[in-house]
Amino acid sequence: MRGTGGRDVLITLVVAALLIWIMPTMIATYTLTVLVIYGMLGLSLGLIWGFGGILCFGQAAFFGLGAYTYAIAAINIGESTVPMILAVLVPALFAAILGAIMFYGRLMDVYLGVITLVVTLILFKFVNTTAGPQYVIGKARIGGYNGIPGFQTLNVPGDPGAYIWGDPFYYVCAVALVIVFLLVTWLLRSSFGRIAVGIRENEVRMALLGYDVAARKTVLFTIGAAIAGLSGALFANWSEIVTPSLFSLSQSAEIIIWCIVGGLGTRLGPILGAAGLAYLKFMLGQQSMIDNTLITGLILVLFVLFLPRGLVPAVATLWGRIVVGTRRRTQPRTMRRTRHG
Amino acid sequence: MAETVLETHGLTMRFGGVTASDNVNFKLKARELRCLIGPNGAGKSTFFKCVTGLLTPSEGHVYMRGQDVTGWQPHQIASLGVGIKTQTPNVMDALSVHENIWLAARRFNDRAEASARADDIIDRLALGPIARTDLGQLAHGERQRVELGLVAVADPWLVLLDEPAAGMSADDVARMTQIIHDMTRTAAVVIVEHDMQFIRSVAETVTVFHQGAVLMEDHVDKVMSDATVRAVYLGKKA
Numbered sequence A: 001m002r003g004t005g006g007r008d009v010l011i012t013l014v015v016a017a018l019l020i021w022i023m024p025t026m027i028a029t030y031t032l033t034v035l036v037i038y039g040m041l042g043l044s045l046g047l048i049w050g051f052g053g054i055l056c057f058g059q060a061a062f063f064g065l066g067a068y069t070y071a072i073a074a075i076n077i078g079e080s081t082v083p084m085i086l087a088v089l090v091p092a093l094f095a096a097i098l099g100a101i102m103f104y105g106r107l108m109d110v111y112l113g114v115i116t117l118v119v120t121l122i123l124f125k126f127v128n129t130t131a132g133p134q135y136v137i138g139k140a141r142i143g144g145y146n147g148i149p150g151f152q153t154l155n156v157p158g159d160p161g162a163y164i165w166g167d168p169f170y171y172v173c174a175v176a177l178v179i180v181f182l183l184v185t186w187l188l189r190s191s192f193g194r195i196a197v198g199i200r201e202n203e204v205r206m207a208l209l210g211y212d213v214a215a216r217k218t219v220l221f222t223i224g225a226a227i228a229g230l231s232g233a234l235f236a237n238w239s240e241i242v243t244p245s246l247f248s249l250s251q252s253a254e255i256i257i258w259c260i261v262g263g264l265g266t267r268l269g270p271i272l273g274a275a276g277l278a279y280l281k282f283m284l285g286q287q288s289m290i291d292n293t294l295i296t297g298l299i300l301v302l303f304v305l306f307l308p309r310g311l312v313p314a315v316a317t318l319w320g321r322i323v324v325g326t327r328r329r330t331q332p333r334t335m336r337r338t339r340h341g
Numbered sequence B: 001m002a003e004t005v006l007e008t009h010g011l012t013m014r015f016g017g018v019t020a021s022d023n024v025n026f027k028l029k030a031r032e033l034r035c036l037i038g039p040n041g042a043g044k045s046t047f048f049k050c051v052t053g054l055l056t057p058s059e060g061h062v063y064m065r066g067q068d069v070t071g072w073q074p075h076q077i078a079s080l081g082v083g084i085k086t087q088t089p090n091v092m093d094a095l096s097v098h099e100n101i102w103l104a105a106r107r108f109n110d111r112a113e114a115s116a117r118a119d120d121i122i123d124r125l126a127l128g129p130i131a132r133t134d135l136g137q138l139a140h141g142e143r144q145r146v147e148l149g150l151v152a153v154a155d156p157w158l159v160l161l162d163e164p165a166a167g168m169s170a171d172d173v174a175r176m177t178q179i180i181h182d183m184t185r186t187a188a189v190v191i192v193e194h195d196m197q198f199i200r201s202v203a204e205t206v207t208v209f210h211q212g213a214v215l216m217e218d219h220v221d222k223v224m225s226d227a228t229v230r231a232v233y234l235g236k237k238a
């Protein structure tokens, strides 16, 4: 692993640049943008679940919190830079507190799932009840089920009049995803990341080796929430309105399905799972013959049954076999004979 | 006189009606090697779990190098420099031998130093050929050896091993005996074992547990020839 870091970054950058350049020829950038944003959201759960063993049923809570933080801050500030930063910090802080309570309380995995689910539900219910005019934060009305429309969208830092929208916004989102991806890669190769994987594998053992498991899980959980918050803020900019459905359980469930289908324990899997399934949903949304939750459910069932490790690990295994296979075939004959004889 | 590294006062652990550890007073000196024996269910593992923080004792106190560590978390106790091997295999199955041992070394060393130490222990334990193999694919004896490596690589001053020789081949046991002897140069070692031959080969003082309490504590020869011990333990085995 050591020494190949620079080469990997280069490969990532080249492949990413090619994709960012080619994809708009196949899919409209408006659609692509949201696929990229969902990819980042998928990666946020893929990081904490796939590499930290933390199954969070409430990743949508951080996504929604990021979107709402952005919208509310943008209305109050009227320039997008600080709101973008707040949209990362607020969900991260929220996750740090929630995570500390859960991990220092040494909750079992099942309860962790239940608590994150309940927190999401509470946020969803709460935001829905804020339709009245008394629910304001500064100049921003929270708006309940109507959501918050009409906030300042992304602008060139320092110049509120220079909006970044359309194709440029697509490039901003794509570059943001590449940066987050590289940061996640770096994190996973650092000691912190390797220790996180150790904790995923055997918490008790890692504690007996002297690692403060609760602290490390809290930090990882917080990083995941920060990434989800960033994707939420980008989503707010894309849709130009935020609504309570961002916090919904179906949104949370979808993120989990993206990770399972794409492949847990990989960095690419959750991104591809998210983009792929979201695109499918978009296509199915164009027609009314087949219900798209049904299809998503069907895909999940098929994957759990036939590719339980997900798409990316399956492709990697297949690729490995092909490479090994060709190597065998190209071996000199004498070698083969001695091996069998 | 050597420093006392581990001491328990009236250590008691109850599970509902079962008293698994009953008023245990235990004392261990620096670099001492002690064996704990006793029939199944005597409370040996429970005693270990109370000492290592995996269980919080119902009553009594645990002292390490004079410090009261009762109620501490396992990671806090391990961070003092205590190496632990639990009775059931406790490793990172999906990770390689090298990664497992590196993780153990990394707790007390920087990245590069941890890697060097892991390589060194892998050599000493003759794990070289399987260094890149995942733990999940190894035989029982190899896994036990790796777990010993996890303990040894961190340079502990107190080592607690719960049945390290269980299910090992004679070769493996011989190699392990050597490693344990190496450890006693810098660490006090407590070993829970059933294998009498092994105990004779490593121990001087033996503590006998029976129904949660300490039945006897003496030189290995005296313990082995004691009538009561034979009755509760050896008698049943023979």
Ligand SMILES: Nc1ncnc2c1ncn2[C@@H]1O[C@H](COP(=O)(O)OP(=O)(O)OP(=O)(O)O)[C@@H](O)[C@H]1O
Pocket (backbone or CB within 6 Å): B015, B018, B019, B020, B038, B039, B040, B041, B042, B043, B044, B045, B046, B047, B087
């Ligand atoms: N978590 C628990 N809950 C209830 N009872 C327990 C628990 N752990 C241990 N016990 C009981 O405490 C007693 C001592 O068990 P312990 O595992 O300490 O024995 P041991 O000496 O290690 O035995 P062995 O040689 O079989 O490993 C047993 O009667 C056991 O059933």
Ligand SMILES: [Mg+2]
Pocket (backbone or CB within 6 Å): B044, B045, B046, B087, B162
């Ligand atoms: Mg036991």
